[in-house]
Amino acid sequence: MSTNQLLPLLAEMAIFVRVVEVGSFSEAARQLGSTPSAVSRAIARLEKALGNRLLQRTTRKLRLSDTGKAVYAHCQDMLHAAQAAIEVSGHHHEEPYGQLRLSVPKAVGHFLIHPHIPDFLARYPKVDISMRLDDRYVDLIDDEVDVAIRITNQPPPGLMGRPLLSIEHLLCATPEYLAQHGTPQHPHDLKQHSCIYLGEEPSDSRWKFTQGNKQLTVQVQGRYAANHTGVRLDAVLQNLGIGSLPFFTARQALATGRIVPVLPEWNFKTNYSGMAWALYPPTRHLPSKLRAFLEFLSDRLEH
Structure with a gap:
């Protein structure tokens, strides 16, 4: 695909990311100042240009297809790179926004993470938190998780991480x-x-x-x-x-x-002793909502 063919799709890619983040055509349209029909047409144009169905639509929810998951990851990188270019210029710093999906072990979530969530939400009014308390292993892409907190000696291959605190x-x-x-x-x-x-x-x-x-x-x-x-x-x-x-x-x-x-x-x-890490998919440009959360949590758990 040539640059001339690609350029018109950049806006559709950005709309696609917003739809996936909020899980709704109507909510994405509201946030973008558009209409649900216009958002739907933008996704249809992107799917036609790529020759693949990206979203599986049901009466209750939207779900990414296998191809959609891969396209979504690359579209996210595109937006993160664009945001990084803006921030590097020194003229604008985006206020963190959007939904942040967390996967946290039950006890760690209840006793260590949850007590700080109200202050985080107050500090960042445009960020919403969805926290899943679950001790099972999660696949960050398949389970649509932005950051998982796990007790481990080191981040698993294919993930990036930040150490938070030692669990004794x-x-x-x-x-x-x-x-x-x-x-x-x-x-x-x-x-x-x-x-x-x-x-x-x-x-x-x-x-x-x-x-x-x-x-x-x-x-x-x-x-x-x-x-x-x-x-x-x-x-x-x-x-x-x-x-x-x-x-x-x-x-x-x-x-x-x-x-x-x-x-x-x-x-x-015990098998549950060790360092608690915040794990997230590898990316050159951390979303501002994730970066803000990691910095906030690291600061709170150090004290």
Whole structure:
């Protein structure tokens, strides 16, 4: 396709990106100061020029075709490059706008991310947040996610990332429970206690500890397992046993003395410990809404 043929399609490509971002012809038209029929015609012209159906239309929603996903990514890059050219000129800095789609582990989203969302929305009134709390793996393109927060040693191949904070776990119990059942002095003492663990995998009840060069694993047992840190915290507060908790979940109860650390001289290791990263598709030009969110979140989680 020659430059003369391409130039008229640039506007259609920009309209296509806006339609995908907002998920609606009518809403895209409203934001662009146009009409739904004009937006529909622009998408039809783009599909005809490219020789492919980009959007699958149903009565309830719009969905990208496989070709549409690839075209959308390139059209996004085009707009990001244009915006970068404007920003580099020093004459204009776009205010972040549009919907930002997040995928966040349940506990991290509830305890660490959600508390800061109201301030972010107040600071950036043109950005909307859609946050999915889900511990499963997501494909950022297929699941239409802008940024995923995951606990990992390093970003997976094909993704870019920014480290946010270290996630540490510890064992806790109430002073009342320990007064009644005794305080463990060694990890092996946990075998005599009721332990509250995640319970999703068999390995969740095999607690791992390190101390200097020492490494050991203890098979614990208990009457209650729960795959939500808030529930495990409440179970600990109800004197049901010694629970495994992320520090961010236990912080407030520890500060007030309602619970205390157990075996603090040992390092408690889980598969869910490590660095929390913000992961996003590789791009030379970060969308302003994503850049603003990453900078905001990094600043908040550092303090």
